[in-house]
Amino acid sequence: MTTENAQVEEHVLNGVAEDEDVVTPWTVTSVNDSGIDYDKLIKRFGSSRIDDELLTRFEKITGKKPHRFLRRGIFFSHRDMHTILNLYEQGKLFYLYTGRGPSSDAMHLGHLIPFMFCKWLQEVFNVPLIIQLTDDEKAIWKNLNIEDAIKLAYANARDIIACGFNPEKTFIFSNLEHIGNNSAFYQNMIRIQKCVTFNQVKGIFGFGDSDPIAKIAFPPTQAAPAISGSFPFIFKDAKVHCLIPCAIDQDPYFRMTRDVTPRLGFPKPALLHATFFPALQGSKTKMSASDSNTAIFLTDTAKQIKNKINKHAFSGGQATVEEHRQLGGNCEVDISYQWLRFFLEDDERLEQIRKGYTSGEILTGELKKELIDVLQRLVAAHQEAKSRVTNEVIKQYMIPRDLDFKNKARARPEASQLGTASKSETNGTWCDGE
Template sequence: MTDIAQEMENMSIKEEDKLGTGDDDFIVNPWEVVSTSATGVDYDKLIKRFGSTKIDDALIERMERVTGKPVHHLLRRGKFFSQRDMHSILDMYEQKKPFYLYTGRGPSSDAMHMGHLIPFIFTKWLQDTFDVPLVIQLTDDEKYLWKDLTLEQANHMAIENAKDIIACGFDIEKTFIFSDLDFISNSPAFYRNMCRVQKLVTYNQVKGIFGFGDSDCIGKISFPAIQASPSFSSSFPEIFNGRSDIPCLIPCAIDQDPYFRMTRDVAPRMNCLKPALIHSTFFPALQGAQTKMSASDPTTSIFVTDSDKQIKDKINKYAFSGGGATVEEHKEKGGNCDVDVAFQYMTFFMESDERLEEIKKTYTSGELLTGFLKKELIEILQKLIGEHRQRRTTITDEVVRQYMTPRKLKFDYPPPTPPSEKKKKKKHKNTKAV
């Protein structure tokens, strides 16, 4: 690439991918989500800012057609709302060609909260629906670099979070979970891809994309290459039999998209495939949609380890209400489902569209009171978390070790064709055509 072409490439990345901060009424980046609106982030604006594509009815209909199954309610209700190259993934599936899933978790507490659970609930549906392998990255190195933690503390939280993830029910024969701190030093293929990404991204680019400053440690600046590397099948020769041509689909929250815009830019220059993405909205804090749940503030979050009493107390005490100030006012004016946290949580976890629509209608009219709305949500979450808590008790250290051991998963990937064989096949094909 010439100096002029390289300069143009640098400018295009910086202008398209830098994180907006001042002009809109919200901030979204991998470390911060804040909105001044009571209804939260404007996702249509965010799609325009990030340059992704909105999931439309045509894509949902195609997914149902090619899989022969109804889509997950999180997709149907727009909780997964944005995508990059999903049609290419569906093309692969229709042609019976392989792809894999990649998602991750940055462990910042011993237990995950409900917001962390959303991508894993949907990822399990994707794995079950498309019958594909899955790699899950635990970025304990990232948390060490960003937070006041020791390496041992960050790694411990990664193992504890792995238990929460496994309790979602992922198939052990098709799922590989890895901690960056444990895995990378023993994986030459992964490290090579890290180095290749690092060489192709300049400091100006990474500063423009992620907003790094001169006082940030160099570990932060190099970390995006670590999160990019699982996007390439060549990073996992044990799983994919040394092949570098298996495409990847990444389900994640939209705040992680900057990592993969960078990844999609460098992939062609590495002779690798661009990862496809499907993005979720944010799971609001109990106090309202202006921010997402925080693992560091237990009053904003409901954790998968919370007891039935803790769930009830948190919903009743902290969940922001869209109802009237008094019963009389509520009955007269009705409730606002757009800002009511209990209703918003139901849109994530209540499976019945009919029941959800009935609740929306009666709450908006004022017939259903806030107390009854919260009571129904409490019952849903107590059941969901109770079942998860029970499954988690069966996850031993040995089970975690099995998921985190690099190995061939239950999929048949023939080894890549040697270059000499490709030439022979091409020559034979040309001769046959003559």
């Protein structure tokens, strides 16, 4: 067994100490008011921190200032990102892969973080993106019927497409619809299944004896898109490197994948790990699509956004105005500030807010108002973009097709042109990167 796979088995849910954070693909809880201890998580998972050296190299090679998610440590950890930069520097090819488990018809802001980032990466590197909708997973874990799970996948696809992905370089698919029509994908699932023992999958994911066998069989399905051979209509017979931006709780799937892919003759996928987008009530857990008061949903009105922030956003301020003026607020736990780190692009303005709130110059109500203004504009722009995503547009993205990978991926844009797509090119959406 490889070191990576052994590390997974060593830190399954059942083996985590009571005083440690719990991070699995299905459960995220923290013992600290400030949220997950990501330094400890890097050590537990055996990944590498995204440091200044990597960011400097990224900017030098791409000619693009790192995205705010990178600058601010929101994407904080990686596996083999230097390999991806080497490939790009050498003019060689790779592709992006991320996904979404559609558990509700309304996505919230936290769900969009990897898609915002993937859109920016797609523009910077000029590469294809594959988006897997794991409606099969949700049918298993949420006990949905197949038809309802597929409907949720299509509803979520509409929100994802509203981010403005290039349709000529983006393939989105529903597992429940696509796998039966793609023999190469299914064949790779079987190859992966043959490489992972029952004891290994129990150790990696913490499955119990009473879990349905569908859960045990699912991980190879999420692993298969990291193998370029699963998409012969895109990559032909090329064995292409894959880069996966995802939240850190998805890492167990891909540690398993990295153990298997070399045995199948394909390169290990590289990963970029994101921190969790905190719930309105605080950073101890991530948002929940099943509790509307923990999140801002992409269907919320401006009034709903204002009311949720004012009523539910956890404050790092003091009990009274006088105490706050004297002692200042705590940005580490204040949700309004933490959310601004995700969505406010202006670094100087964010630093002004941090200093003002910490010193007591800015009150909690003023900080919440700043966030409300940002989110109202953001969600309104997304809703406008989504209104233009018709059923025909969704079909365009979901038809298996040749993305002209080898020709277009080599046509690397000049550094001065990276990330400068016009509003018409990106559907005018708010998640068009910088």
